[in-house]
Amino acid sequence: MARLRGPGGCPWDIEQDHQSIAQCLIDECSELLETIDTLDMDHMREELGDVLLQVVFHAQLAKEEGHFDFEAVAAEVNEKLIRRHPHVFGDVDLEDSDQVLRQWEQIKATEKLDGAKKETVFKDLPPALPSLLFAYDVFKQIKKKALPVGRSVDMEAIEAMASELDEESAGHILFEIAAACRLKGIDPESAARKFARRVMAESEALTNEPKAQGQAG
Incomplete structure (x- = not known):
């Protein structure tokens, strides 16, 4: 993607920004969901790659703008998985998946408080919708x-x-x-x-x- 966006790269890729390719992510996720519904494993592999490409594309754009890169994206989700699974990576004992889900929500709520996010009257709005x-x-x-x-x-x-x-x-x-x-x-x-x-x-x-x-x- 860095090559595609760099000197001598692809004119279309070079012209894009976060907003111009946003619809591509929705399209690729929809196609992936179709393969999941039908358990079409060969095409699922392909569609997972297409979704990953969108993540890489946005990460490259952010890197060029001086915000973050793909390594930072991967590192953050890795840290989140460890932080939200203390029953696996720590010394917490849980008996079933219901307890896991309750703990996940508790940790998530604590993270929001620690992040001091601005309260909004639209806080119950689903975060990602068409x-x-x-x-x-x-x-x-x-x-x-x-x-x-x-x-x-x-x-x-x-x-x-x-x-x-x-x-x-x-x-x-x-x-x-x-x-x-x-x-x-x-x-x-x-x-x-x-x-x-x-x-x-x-x-x-x-x-x-x-x-x-x-x-x-």
Whole structure:
């Protein structure tokens, strides 16, 4: 991959960035899942390689940007496996897989606290979803928790559209949007994810505004 991205390498590979190849990872994972469903071991080997290639690609991009390299990725997951299996690599005794899972979640929760990650009102949102389901769940969280929405979202327009929508018309609209994106050279997966994240950020900001004003007073 370093050769492909380097001088005299492949023009296509050189032009890519993390976002431009994000869809490739989703595609390759989908193809791998199909081989797992059918236990097609020969093709599973091939598809695992294709998924690994995506990991290598992103790691190479990160290395060029001065963030991390493939060795760091492998080392971190190795350390995580050791840290989360003290019953194998340490002196903890566990009797069954249920206890293992409970311990895993406890260690994971401690890691999050140690990392001092920023609390978010969207903390229950699944971390990795295709962009359409991601946007669906973002809005679901907003409605479920009665969160404010930012200026990027016109709730009246959404409600008016919903009143006229059924499964067929929804599919029709989504297909036309995907087709229009194809004609325009826009990646619909990336576009939907970016906009959903903007909505999340605006909702977060509006949710935290009263707290900030109360502290200031």
